[in-house]
Amino acid sequence: MLEKFIELGAIGRRYFVLNSFDGVLTTLGIVMGLFISRVENPLVPLSTGIGALIALGISGFSSAYLAERAEREKGLKDLEGKMLKKMDGTYHEKKIKKLSFKISVVNGLSPFLTGLICILPFAAALLELIPMSLAYPLSIAISLGVLSFLGYFLGTVSKERKIISALKMLIVGIATAVILYLLGGI
């Protein structure tokens, strides 16, 4: 049970992948929707994307903090029962606070940052570095690339075949894009 207390590593990694996945798919959804609607103003994907990502970040940070604190407080209460004393102000209580905060930061920042990478082409389009007709496919390609990277990263964690793991994530991304495109067609 005490293992729950330790290791930012495993939990942090899990949250990083889980929330980055959310961030990328959310932006992919927005970008696909705008692409189907033939929106030509780069400010639209940028502002809707950043808006959604800020909301995802705040939701990720606060939900992880509350959930982690609650779970770990429960562990601490169990430990208090075993030790027959209060654990206020101890090494354990401080560790819980620190870890919960670190995990929440990972949880909040990961969807924001990975999602932001995916909408970067629209910033380039806004600065007139690339045309909008290129920004859409580039953004979708970056999203699929980030998803593959997340799969590859998971593969290194589980020590399985990294390419297969990356391909699985890529398929999820492509499937999402295709479903959205088909729905847009309807």
Add this chain to the structure above:
Amino acid sequence: MIRKLVLDVLKPHDPDLAEFAKKLSEEKGIAGVNVSLYEIDREVENVKVTIKGKMDAKKIEEKIEELGGSVHSIDEASAGKKLVEEAETTYEREGKSEWAK
């Protein structure tokens, strides 16, 4: 000033013995610390903590509490200018020789 303390401590598994000993040794005046395990439960463990140096027993107890442990008893304490180890009494010597037979 206390020169040596032997304590019976109940502590959670985390921090582990090495971390526990290291954190205790960081206290002011401590020359050395030994923590040895003698009973282990699912979530807690009993350890014998031996500390040498020039220390304040109260401070040591506070540090152990801060690390999540609780001092069950003080099993040995030495104080003064010189460190005095426990001496063997005649009774103990005879007891041992009887046992040896």
